[in-house]
Amino acid sequence: MKIEKLELFEVPPRWLFLKITTKNGITGWGEPLIEGRAATVKAAVEELSGYLLGKDARKIEDIWQLLYRGGFYRGGPVLMSAIAGIDQALWDIKGKLLGVPVYELLGGAVRDKMKIYGWIGGDKPSQVVEHALKRMEQGFLAVKMNACAEMEWIDTPHKIDAAVALIDAVRNTIGYDKGLGIDFHGRVHKGMAKVFMKELDYLKPMFIEEPVLSENADSFALLSSYTSAPIAAGERLYSRWDFKRIFEQGAIDIIQPDLSHAGGITEVKKIAAMAEAYDVALAPHCPLGPISFAAALQIDFNCINAVIQETSMGIHYNEDADLLDYLTDPEVFRMKEGYIEKPLLPGLGIEIDEEKVREADREGHAWKNPVWRNADQSITEW
Numbered sequence: 542m543k544i545e546k547l548e549l550f551e552v553p554p555r556w557l558f559l560k561i562t563t564k565n566g567i568t569g570w571g572e573p574l575i576e577g578r579a580a581t582v583k584a585a586v587e588e589l590s591g592y593l594l595g596k597d598a599r600k601i602e603d604i605w606q607l608l609y610r611g612g613f614y615r616g617g618p619v620l621m622s623a624i625a626g627i628d629q630a631l632w633d634i635k636g637k638l639l640g641v642p643v644y645e646l647l648g649g650a651v652r653d654k655m656k657i658y659g660w661i662g663g664d665k666p667s668q669v670v671e672h673a674l675k676r677m678e679q680g681f682l683a684v685k686m687n688a689c690a691e692m693e694w695i696d697t698p699h700k701i702d703a704a705v706a707l708i709d710a711v712r713n714t715i716g717y718d719k720g721l722g723i724d725f726h727g728r729v730h731k732g733m734a735k736v737f738m739k740e741l742d743y744l745k746p747m748f749i750e751e752p753v754l755s756e757n758a759d760s761f762a763l764l765s766s767y768t769s770a771p772i773a774a775g776e777r778l779y780s781r782w783d784f785k786r787i788f789e790q791g792a793i794d795i796i797q798p799d800l801s802h803a804g805g806i807t808e809v810k811k812i813a814a815m816a817e818a819y820d821v822a823l824a825p826h827c828p829l830g831p832i833s834f835a836a837a838l839q840i841d842f843n844c845i846n847a848v849i850q851e852t853s854m855g856i857h858y859n860e861d862a863d864l865l866d867y868l869t870d871p872e873v874f875r876m877k878e879g880y881i882e883k884p885l886l887p888g889l890g891i892e893i894d895e896e897k898v899r900e901a902d903r904e905g906h907a908w909k910n911p912v913w914r915n916a917d918q919s920i921t922e923w
C-alpha cells in the first residue's frame with residue numbers, strides 16, 4: 542500500500558485537486574486549496590510529497606503527525622490546507638481499500654440524511670427575492686446571504702438600514718419555517734457589528750457568521766449581547782489549537798471548520814469532538830469543489846453536533862464550472878427536500894471524472910478574490 546505518485550490539477554472555477562496513487566493501483570482524491578492561493582498550496586503539497594512517497598497510505602494518523610510536527614513550523618492556512626488535501630486523499634484510499642465509506646471508519650453514521658443550505662447572491666431587493674424564490678423552488682430548507690457589501694470602519698445608519706431591508710426582503714420571501722444564515726464575512730468592524738446585530742435581531746437569523754474577523758474573536762462575547770442569534774465562525778481557523786482559544790472564550794455557538802483548510806478529515810473530526818464538549822454545533826464551511834464537499838459530508842454523517850452543511854452548488858461566483866461538473870455520477874449529491882442522502886460508495890463516496898479534470902487542468906485558472914476600497918480609496922475587507 543505504498544504511496545507511489547502525487548498529481549495536482551488546477552481546475553476552474555478556482556480549485557486544486559490532488560490525486561494520490563498507491564503502488565497497487567488504488568487512487569484517492571483530495572482538494573488542498575486556499576481560494577486565491579492555489580499555486581501556493583500546490584507548491585506546499587509538492588514540497589511535502591517528499592515525506593509521502595514510499596510511505597504506507599494506511600497510516601493516516603502517523604502521516605498527519607509527520608506532516609504537522611515533522612517540519613518544526615506548523616499551522617496556518619497554507620500548510621494546513623496542503624495537509625488537508627493529502628489527508629482527504631488518504632481517507633479516500635483507505636475507504637476504497639476496505640470497501641466502506643469513510644464515516645464507517647470513523648465509527649459509523651449517526652444520521653440518515655444531512656441538511657444543506659444554499660447561497661443567495663445579489664445587491665438589490667428584487668435580485669435577492671428572485672434568488673430566494675429559486676432556492677425555495679429547489680427545495681432548500683435554509684439559505685445564507687452576505688449581510689452587506691463593503692462597510693467602513695464606522696459607517697452610516699443609512700448603510701445599515703439598507704442592508705437590513707435587503708435581509709428583511711429575503712426573510713419575508715422564505716418565511717420563518719426556514720433557516721436564514723447571515724454572513725458578515727469579516728467585513729464589519731466591532732463598532733458597526735454591534736449596531737448591525739441589534740437591528741437584525743427581529744429577523745431571527747439561524748446564525749450570524751464572522752460578525753468580526755476570527756482574529757478578533759475576543760469580541761464575540763461582547764457582540765453576542767447584541768443578538769439572540771447563534772454566533773458562527775471558523776472558516777479562517779486551521780487547527781485544534783486555533784479553535785481552542787474560541788472555545789475557551791465561550792461565546793461561539795457554531796463552528797465552521799473547512800475540510801480543505803483545517804487539516805482534513807483527521808483534524809476536523811477532533812475539532813468537532815472538542816466542540817461537542819463545549820456544547821457547540823458544527824457546520825462545515827464549503828464554498829469549494831466536489832472533493833472538499835464529499836469530505837465534509839463524511840464528517841457530517843459521523844458527528845452528532847453537525848447541524849447543517851454549506852455547499853457551493855449554484856453559488857453566485859462560480860460561473861465557469863460547478864461542483865457537479867467533475868463527477869461521473871452527479872446523482873450522489875442530489876438534494877431531496879433540503880437534505881442529501883447518506884453516501885454509500887467506498888472512500889469519500891464520489892467518482893471523479895478524471896478525463897474532465899485533466900482537460901480542465903490544461904485550461905487552469907487564476908482566480909483571485911475581489912479587492913475592495915472605500916470611497917476614500919482605503920482598502921476594506923471583501
Ligand SMILES: [Mg+2]
Pocket residue numbers: 724726750751776
Ligand atoms: Mg463565511
